[in-house]
Amino acid sequence: xxxxxxxxxxxxxxxxxxxxxxxxxxxxxxxxxxxxxxxxxxxxxxxxxxxxxxxxxxxxxxxxxxxxxxxxxxxxxxxxxxxxxxxxxxxxxxxxxxxxxxxxxxxxxxxxxxxxxxxxxxxxxxxxxxxxxxxxxxxxxxxxxxxxxxxxxxxxxxxxxxxxxxxxxxxxxxxxxxxxxxxxxxxxxxxxxxxxxxxxxxxxxxxxxxxxxxxxxxxxxxxxxxxxxxxxxxxxxxxxxxxxxxxxxxxxxxxxxxxxxxxxxxxxxxxxxxxxxxxxxxxxxxxxxxxxxxxxxxxxxxxxxxxxxxxxxxxxxxxxxxxxxxxxxxxxxxxxxxxxxxxxxxxxxxxxxxxxxxxxxxxxxxx
Ligand SMILES: Cc1cc2nc3c(=O)[nH]c(=O)nc-3n(C[C@H](O)[C@H](O)[C@H](O)COP(=O)(O)OP(=O)(O)OC[C@H]3O[C@@H](n4cnc5c(N)ncnc54)[C@H](O)[C@@H]3O)c2cc1C
Numbered sequence: 001x002x003x004x005x006x007x008x009x010x011x012x013x014x015x016x017x018x019x020x021x022x023x024x025x026x027x028x029x030x031x032x033x034x035x036x037x038x039x040x041x042x043x044x045x046x047x048x049x050x051x052x053x054x055x056x057x058x059x060x061x062x063x064x065x066x067x068x069x070x071x072x073x074x075x076x077x078x079x080x081x082x083x084x085x086x087x088x089x090x091x092x093x094x095x096x097x098x099x100x101x102x103x104x105x106x107x108x109x110x111x112x113x114x115x116x117x118x119x120x121x122x123x124x125x126x127x128x129x130x131x132x133x134x135x136x137x138x139x140x141x142x143x144x145x146x147x148x149x150x151x152x153x154x155x156x157x158x159x160x161x162x163x164x165x166x167x168x169x170x171x172x173x174x175x176x177x178x179x180x181x182x183x184x185x186x187x188x189x190x191x192x193x194x195x196x197x198x199x200x201x202x203x204x205x206x207x208x209x210x211x212x213x214x215x216x217x218x219x220x221x222x223x224x225x226x227x228x229x230x231x232x233x234x235x236x237x238x239x240x241x242x243x244x245x246x247x248x249x250x251x252x253x254x255x256x257x258x259x260x261x262x263x264x265x266x267x268x269x270x271x272x273x274x275x276x277x278x279x280x281x282x283x284x285x286x287x288x289x290x291x292x293x294x295x296x297x298x299x300x301x302x303x304x305x306x307x308x309x310x311x312x313x314x315x316x317x318x319x320x321x322x323x324x325x326x327x328x329x330x331x332x333x334x335x336x337x338x339x340x341x342x343x344x345x346x347x348x349x350x351x352x353x354x355x356x357x358x359x360x361x362x363x364x365x366x367x
Pocket of ligand 1: 068069070071098099100103134135136189264266290291292293301302303304306
């Protein structure tokens with residue numbers, strides 16, 4: 001199963017799958033509480049998370065410098081002296097670099113003495129794959145669409161753009177305004193940008209905005225497994241018979257003749273860069289790192305990873321900060337440990353070995 005930020009190759013498997021977590025069986029609705037498993041906000045993230053959070057921090061005395069990008073870090077060989085945003089100098093007791101790894105690598109390159117320090121020198125190989133194109137969009141319907149289960153997310157695995165879909169009304173408070181006349185609001189992400197679509201035969205990378213939207217619509221509507229689920233939960237009504245009001249692409253993406261471009265480059269995990277993810281601490285006592293591209297127990301470039309990294313950076317400054325360890329089932333820990341040992345001796349993956357062993361035992365039993 002490929003997540004929303006997958007770099008995996010396009011798969012031909014013609015199914016839509018639901019993400020099933022152990023807590024999810026047999027299909028209870030989303031819950032919103034600490035340590036509840038996969039958490040979702042009760043409304044749009046800015047309104048329900050960032051705006052109240054900024055207000056709370058300002059009340060506690062935090063000063064924000066909006067529209068003042070970090071441009072340089074001043075370093076005297078042992079400690080960070082200050083940071084610069086253009087001509088302006090900003091001085092602090094501690095500095096936490098929490099910007100995307102591409103911008104970090106670029107800023108560090110302006111201070112070579114700093115860039116070559118242990119941990120900080122990981123940024124060049126960390127961004128070696130270049131940015132990843134994952135485009136967010138939302139689909140508005142003027143009718144309510146039910147799903148067979150109350151807790152559901154969909155990966156349209158036969159879609160060339162590797163689409164993921166989620167109906168926000170499943171998780172949002174009932175009083176959240178979905179938009180004028182909007183009764184169902186799906187958010188989605190296209191995760192693969194190099195596979196040509198079925199209408200224009202162009203990959204996301206070279207589509208115009210309109211072509212992208214038409215492709216997304218076609219790929220959603222032609223997924224048989226998704227349609228089957230919708231019919232099952234809506235008295236036999238097909239997905240194509242629900243009135244789709246519009247598909248809107250996240251404003252972060254700019255479509256042009258040269259191809260699609262984000263205002264800020266996106267990083268994702270890959271097997272080539274995994275080894276270069278830095279910890280939150282650096283050799284300098286007043287410089288720390290945070291961001292989903294740093295080492296966490298979440299492991300995946302995600303909001304969860306970003307939050308965990310922030311807490312770990314804060315804990316490195318003040319040990320009183322609590323960081324809740326990720327829950328890893330005992331059997332996963334055991335298998336991981338065995339697999340680490342197999343990897344160390346260049347043996348096949350633990351699952352491959354288990355299958356081979358079972359086949360061997362089966363044959364031996366039969367003969
Ligand atoms: C389309 C899409 C869909 C996604 N869907 C999900 C999802 O469903 N669930 C999930 O968990 N994750 C999702 N993610 C991933 C998630 O958004 C990221 O993993 C997460 O935001 C990374 O957080 P971060 O703090 O490391 O970096 P960012 O969120 O990139 O934050 C870095 C900040 O640094 C700022 N910045 C950059 N340069 C400078 C500079 N020079 N000076 C000052 N500030 C600067 C940026 O403006 C930005 O605010 C998605 C990502 C994309 C692109």
